[in-house]
Amino acid sequence: MARDSIVILGAGIVGLDVALELSKRGYGKYITVVAEHLPGDEATIDYTSPWAGANFSGISGGDANALRWDRTGYSLMMRLIDTQAEEAKYLAKTESTEYWDEMPASDKIRSMTEYLRDVSIISQRTGKEKLQVTDANSINTQLTILPKKDLPSGVAFGIKFTTVTINAPAHCQHLKTLLSQPKYGSIPFLRRRVSHLQDAFISSKTKLVFNCIGNSAITLSGVSDSKCYPTRGQILLVKAPSVRKNIMRHGAKYETYIIPRPMSDGTVILGGFMQKGNWSPHVVPEESESIVKRTGELLPSLMLDGQMEIIRAAVGLRPSREGGARVEQERISPDRLVVHNYGAGGTGFQAGMGLAVDAVDLAAKTLKGLTQKAML
């Protein structure tokens, strides 16, 4: 096997998590990452990962794949933090409260309550019902049900738990630094824009490509996935060192959130918007005002004593896809396999490690074949 036997196309969080998973399984020295934008670059609208909040939340879809990717992502990130792994430097356990104006699907609630830590449910229905925990390995042997008086007006359901918050730009840079080290396989990062998926097979030795190109799945020749679309989000980066907890409210027409950024100097992300199909990279002043108003209502102490300082407003485009992320293999010639991994929408950080496990599992046979050939 050669250094470029495996190419990861894309160096956003989705590609970085695939590199980490492959490295963990012993393939680090056979990988080259190829991407137009790399961690540490000046932020651009074509590179979503540096814009994320980021945290683990109940924002994802309720289908079986999304629930599994979330669960694996949360569990693996928690394990990294628990074991004080190097990869966890910019991850932190943080208390989080989330509110929904409409009741989320029961499958989603059941799944989340099976694995999230320190869960309390706040339900307007009766305030008393017990959710059955079906997973024998569940950490949550006890669920605390809080009274409905704890719900803000207009909210149908709430959940409080220990989440993972992520300093998104620093985490991506840190992963790149780690992956470049011998222990991880000294993975090279090659800055290159490809104009066709086939160009990701950078040499005759390249047999396997992980396609992690985010929003470019819409336009890149050889992919051109018509199910993909951007979901625009505007955020405010503020300084508010007193904020230590996440709070989110999911409404039918809005998404409001407050996420303290770990390992920063008191930076907090305030959001936001989920605008399907909106490609605009421009900051809209009225949207910043709406964010200040909504987050102030969610956490009144944010606005007290002039403690909050707005650093800047920013816009990012979540790489979304009808039906959820595409984690799928495609054999494009007898000796060339592509494993697609794009369309993570608003969940690339929380579900990225789960997506990576599935993507690498899909390539298991090819990986084994490459290793066996190398031993002959």
Ligand SMILES: Cc1cc2nc3c(=O)[nH]c(=O)nc-3n(C[C@H](O)[C@H](O)[C@H](O)COP(=O)(O)OP(=O)(O)OC[C@H]3O[C@@H](n4cnc5c(N)ncnc54)[C@H](O)[C@@H]3O)c2cc1C
């Ligand atoms: C405002 C906002 C808040 C968010 N908050 C959260 C959150 O709290 N939690 C969470 O989990 N997620 C959150 N997200 C979503 C998360 O940011 C995305 O899911 C994630 O960044 C997608 O990563 P990606 O690697 O798929 O794409 P990207 O980060 O866009 O990376 C794509 C990569 O592909 C490369 N590429 C593309 N085309 C080509 C080409 N032709 N040739 C070579 N290279 C190419 C790019 O250069 C780049 O390296 C948020 C997003 C936004 C915008």
